[in-house]
Amino acid sequence: MPIPIVNSIASWFLKKRFHQIELFLKYPNEVQNELLLQLIDIAKDTEIGKQYDFASIKNYRTFADRIPIKNYDGWQDVIERSRKGEHNIFWPTPIKWFAKSSGTTRAKSKFIPVSEESLEDCHYAAGKDLLCMYLNNNEESQLFTGKSLRLGGSKELYRENGTVFGDLSAILIDNMPFWAEFSSTPSNRVSLMSNWEHKMQAIVNETIQENVTSLAGVPSWMLVLLNNVLETTGKQNLHDIWPNLEVYFHGGVSFTPYHEQYKKILPNKDFKYYEIYNASEGFFAIQDQNNSNELLLMLDYGIFYEFIPMSIYGTAQEKAIPLSEVKLNQNYAVIITTNAGLWRYKIGDTIRFTSISPYRIKVSGRTKHFINVFGEELIIENAEQALKKVCKRTKAEIIDYTAAPIFMEGKEKGAHEWLIEFKTPPKDIHYFNELFDNALKALNSDYEAKRYNNITLNKPKINIARKNLFYDWLKQNNKLGGQHKVPRLSNTRDYMNELLALNC
Numbered sequence: 141m142p143i144p145i146v147n148s149i150a151s152w153f154l155k156k157r158f159h160q161i162e163l164f165l166k167y168p169n170e171v172q173n174e175l176l177l178q179l180i181d182i183a184k185d186t187e188i189g190k191q192y193d194f195a196s197i198k199n200y201r202t203f204a205d206r207i208p209i210k211n212y213d214g215w216q217d218v219i220e221r222s223r224k225g226e227h228n229i230f231w232p233t234p235i236k237w238f239a240k241s242s243g244t245t246r247a248k249s250k251f252i253p254v255s256e257e258s259l260e261d262c263h264y265a266a267g268k269d270l271l272c273m274y275l276n277n278n279e280e281s282q283l284f285t286g287k288s289l290r291l292g293g294s295k296e297l298y299r300e301n302g303t304v305f306g307d308l309s310a311i312l313i314d315n316m317p318f319w320a321e322f323s324s325t326p327s328n329r330v331s332l333m334s335n336w337e338h339k340m341q342a343i344v345n346e347t348i349q350e351n352v353t354s355l356a357g358v359p360s361w362m363l364v365l366l367n368n369v370l371e372t373t374g375k376q377n378l379h380d381i382w383p384n385l386e387v388y389f390h391g392g393v394s395f396t397p398y399h400e401q402y403k404k405i406l407p408n409k410d411f412k413y414y415e416i417y418n419a420s421e422g423f424f425a426i427q428d429q430n431n432s433n434e435l436l437l438m439l440d441y442g443i444f445y446e447f448i449p450m451s452i453y454g455t456a457q458e459k460a461i462p463l464s465e466v467k468l469n470q471n472y473a474v475i476i477t478t479n480a481g482l483w484r485y486k487i488g489d490t491i492r493f494t495s496i497s498p499y500r501i502k503v504s505g506r507t508k509h510f511i512n513v514f515g516e517e518l519i520i521e522n523a524e525q526a527l528k529k530v531c532k533r534t535k536a537e538i539i540d541y542t543a544a545p546i547f548m549e550g551k552e553k554g555a556h557e558w559l560i561e562f563k564t565p566p567k568d569i570h571y572f573n574e575l576f577d578n579a580l581k582a583l584n585s586d587y588e589a590k591r592y593n594n595i596t597l598n599k600p601k602i603n604i605a606r607k608n609l610f611y612d613w614l615k616q617n618n619k620l621g622g623q624h625k626v627p628r629l630s631n632t633r634d635y636m637n638e639l640l641a642l643n644c
Contacts, residue, residue: 157272164439165498169464176200176444179477188218188230188483200462204446204484209460209475211486212250219251225301231255231481237315239308239420251305252420258480262441263312266416266423269438270389273428274414278387283353286384287325291343291357291365292621297332307621308420325350336620340365344372352382358392359402360540361621364611366405377405391416393625394503396524397538400531401563417503421487422478425501434500439463442479447472450490453507460484468493471519473507490519509629513545514554514596516587518580520628526579534572537564540610540626544636546601555598559639561605573602609643616642 164171180203184194197203208214218229219238227234231253238251254263275281292309304311313331326346333339343365355362366378375381388402388411395415402413417425417435422443425435437445446460450471460475474489476482488508491501505520512518523543531538539561546555566572577599581588590596610626627635 157269158276160440161269168439168499169462171439172444172463173200175440175442176203176477179442179444179479182479183231183481186228186230186232186481188481204460204462207484209446209448209484209486211488215482215485219253222253223251223301223303223305225303229481230483231479233257235480236303237311238303238305239311240305241308241420250420252308253480253482254308254311255480257442258422258478259311259315261479262422262443263308265441266418266426266438270414270416270426273426273436274387274389274412277428277430278412281386282384283386284323286351286353286382287323288354288356288389289326289343289347289350289352290324290331291355291362292331325352339621340368344368348373348381350382351384353384353386355385355388355390357390358625359390359395359398360393360625362388362390363398363401370405377407379406379408385411387412387414389414389416391418394520394524396528397541399528400537417501419487419489421476421482421485422480424474424476434494434502437463437499437501439499444477446475446477446484447491448475450507463499466493466496466499468496471504505629508631509627511543511545511556511629511631513547513631514590516584516590516597518556518584518587518629522580522583522587523629525583526576529579530572530575533575534566534568535564536562536566536572539563540605542610542626542628542630542635542639544630544633546598547633553594553596553598555601557601557603557636559603559605559609559636559643561607561609565604569602569604573600576600576602603640603643605639606643609639613639613642 177198180189180194180197183189189195192206197206215230222229222235223238233255235253235255237254237259239254241250241252271283275283290313292307292313297304297306297310297314310332313328326343330339330342330346333342348369355366357365369378369381370376373381378385385406388406390413395413412430415427415433415435416423423438423441424443425437427434428436439445445463447463447466448458448460450473452458453473466472469492471490471492474487474491476485476487478485486507488506490504490507492504494500494502502521510517510519527538527541530536541558541560543556543558546557548554577591580600581591587597591599611620614620614624614626630636
């Protein structure tokens, strides 16, 4: 299809979609309330719908009072029944697909239901909207003159009891229309290879001959792939291989630790980065402006949002609030109700609102990935901002990191222990540590208070990780590729002790 025709079609779709986006921008709370009542009505004759008498729920307050908030463990039993072929348990249409992701306390793996409605109205809609946002902001784009290099998970799809499970990206690729493969690289055959390391080289071999105009994938694994591309070709930067490359669409993990490394291999100042906030449970927010780190919360994907202030999360006072009650610059745990039958489900992420007209957010961390052993309330966002600042000051580059508490023992005070794999280490690790400690104090007043005169916390302890430590740990735990990631912060020493044992 000639490029002008493709651009005309894209332009038509863009204008049509923006009318819908304008509706939820203008009436966000009305759109969300109407969506909630639609979800309740659709599911009123399911087993869950009858259990909680959905038919009599007419407003948000009744919904919130009647239906409990649960994490995956709370829904695991009914999801397992659905995986075995039972229908109409929590959603009326048959659930054919389950996105497999990292496990919980009760289960080695989570199996997130993906309905036909969520596949079309959320997962695929988000991909289209991301393109819409980008094209609307970059009218001179030549995106459609080439292909998108997509990097999905390394898991095959498995079929049992009439249902299918696997990495979400594999489900999306497997269900894409046949014409979508023509605009993407590598081929579906390579994309769905199960052996991650064999797959990486196959992707390199298949893509270096293509006219790649965009990249799409998780930053950590995409960086591994792109470094392999440079090593194979002997080139210094990616523009020498793909001269028409113009944008990287990324999500899954924070981009902050990787940004400087991407700038080195993508030195073109006009190169764009666009972020999407997604998980196995759905796609939630999209970057809608050039050169922004804020994401527009998408309110018409079949997902109803609630939020628990992190100041009361996990306490007896824990209570969710609707979108209409959120405040700026406070950390919230995200609760979702979806068109795949997840009702008041804790996804485990924390966000904060940077704008409420429209509703824009930043992802600040995970409800389980923080350190608060000593009342310091250190979150991932604090850690990554501090590391970014100190790396810039010391000209260091970080590949990966994790941190855990050093617990008080006898008269010995506590501390935080960090394990960092550097691409470019600082010349003086002690100076790096001093700057880092001060940066954390500047970003987090609770941490600063606990560090005052070493009253509770001693200075951080930094260990330098050997090359490929985190990669080897992920490989050992069968977590290469996809959205698998290194746990950044933990309230226990479980991850830290495993990694230190490997660090030799």
